[in-house]
Amino acid sequence: MANREAKFGGKHVIVTGGSSGIGKALAKRLAELKSELTLVARRETLLEETKAEILAAHPDAQVHVLPLDIADEAKVQAGLGPHLETRPPDMLINNAGIAIPGRFLEQDAQDYRAHMDINYFGMVHMTRTVAPHLVKRGGGHIANVGSILSVMGIYGYTAYAASKFAMQGFTECLRGELKPYGIQVTMLLPPDTDTPQHTAELEIMPAETKAIAGNVKMLSAERVADTLIDGMAGGRFEIIPGFDGRMTVAAHRWIPGIVRWVCDSSQKKAARA
Numbered sequence: 001m002a003n004r005e006a007k008f009g010g011k012h013v014i015v016t017g018g019s020s021g022i023g024k025a026l027a028k029r030l031a032e033l034k035s036e037l038t039l040v041a042r043r044e045t046l047l048e049e050t051k052a053e054i055l056a057a058h059p060d061a062q063v064h065v066l067p068l069d070i071a072d073e074a075k076v077q078a079g080l081g082p083h084l085e086t087r088p089p090d091m092l093i094n095n096a097g098i099a100i101p102g103r104f105l106e107q108d109a110q111d112y113r114a115h116m117d118i119n120y121f122g123m124v125h126m127t128r129t130v131a132p133h134l135v136k137r138g139g140g141h142i143a144n145v146g147s148i149l150s151v152m153g154i155y156g157y158t159a160y161a162a163s164k165f166a167m168q169g170f171t172e173c174l175r176g177e178l179k180p181y182g183i184q185v186t187m188l189l190p191p192d193t194d195t196p197q198h199t200a201e202l203e204i205m206p207a208e209t210k211a212i213a214g215n216v217k218m219l220s221a222e223r224v225a226d227t228l229i230d231g232m233a234g235g236r237f238e239i240i241p242g243f244d245g246r247m248t249v250a251a252h253r254w255i256p257g258i259v260r261w262v263c264d265s266s267q268k269k270a271a272r273a
């Protein structure tokens, strides 16, 4: 706990997607740790609701809300740029994202574009806007919220996994480039997490995907937020919340053939049912 307070207390942390799910849980935990917060998302009402919930629990909290679409580079620069001139940032958590599962042969081309525009380019636009300020300040921390599907692909997630693999490559390169400036970089790989996004995914998720995903235990958004905060305080690059998630990634790295066999078996059973 002392580590967390030293890391986040009094620091200005920008959280994209801070109005829902993992981002909202992060915002609440960071407010407890006395961070100054800037929450970014498209829907202003959800942002204001989150701000009100935080202020009800912590009346002294400093919370700014910026309603904008991170996929639009001009809007990110126009919305965030002037704000950062008066409120220099210490950390950026690129958490906003979308996930639209579906079978490749049935999925709309527009879905592929949307995943890259938000999950990948949204993160690039935010990082390009914030990183120069961290360089100027002589340090900081950037955390990117990927997924277990940043490092392995499963049935039903061609569009999503491609965008998260792109984020993984970007983040691994960025780590080395920003290190000389005292800026730490972290990659979070959450497994299924109980959030509004996941509930929406379940409504359209192919049965085969559900059968494969059922092999890994779902976590709460609070648990994922806590794991990220502890991992960032510990200066870790890769953070995987939950035992099942860590085992899945380790197995995929060391015995990928067996993991594919398990996925294929789950998929076959679901297709027969």
Ligand SMILES: NC(=O)c1ccc[n+]([C@@H]2O[C@H](COP(=O)([O-])OP(=O)(O)OC[C@H]3O[C@@H](n4cnc5c(N)ncnc54)[C@H](OP(=O)(O)O)[C@@H]3O)[C@@H](O)[C@H]2O)c1
Residues within 6 Å of the ligand: 016, 017, 018, 019, 020, 021, 022, 023, 040, 041, 042, 043, 044, 046, 068, 069, 070, 071, 095, 096, 097, 098, 099, 118, 122, 145, 146, 147, 148, 189, 190, 191, 192, 193, 194, 195, 196, 197, 198
């Ligand atoms: N839930 C899971 O099972 C799971 C597992 C692994 C990884 N993740 C990752 O965790 C992150 C958070 O997911 P979540 O489950 O917490 O989702 P969520 O509850 O749907 O929250 C997503 C947040 O991102 C914001 N957002 C989406 N598109 C945006 C855009 N174009 N510009 C600005 N903000 C945008 C949303 O607000 P607006 O819609 O109002 O913009 C919302 O605040 C995502 O990157 C997701 O891929 C989730």
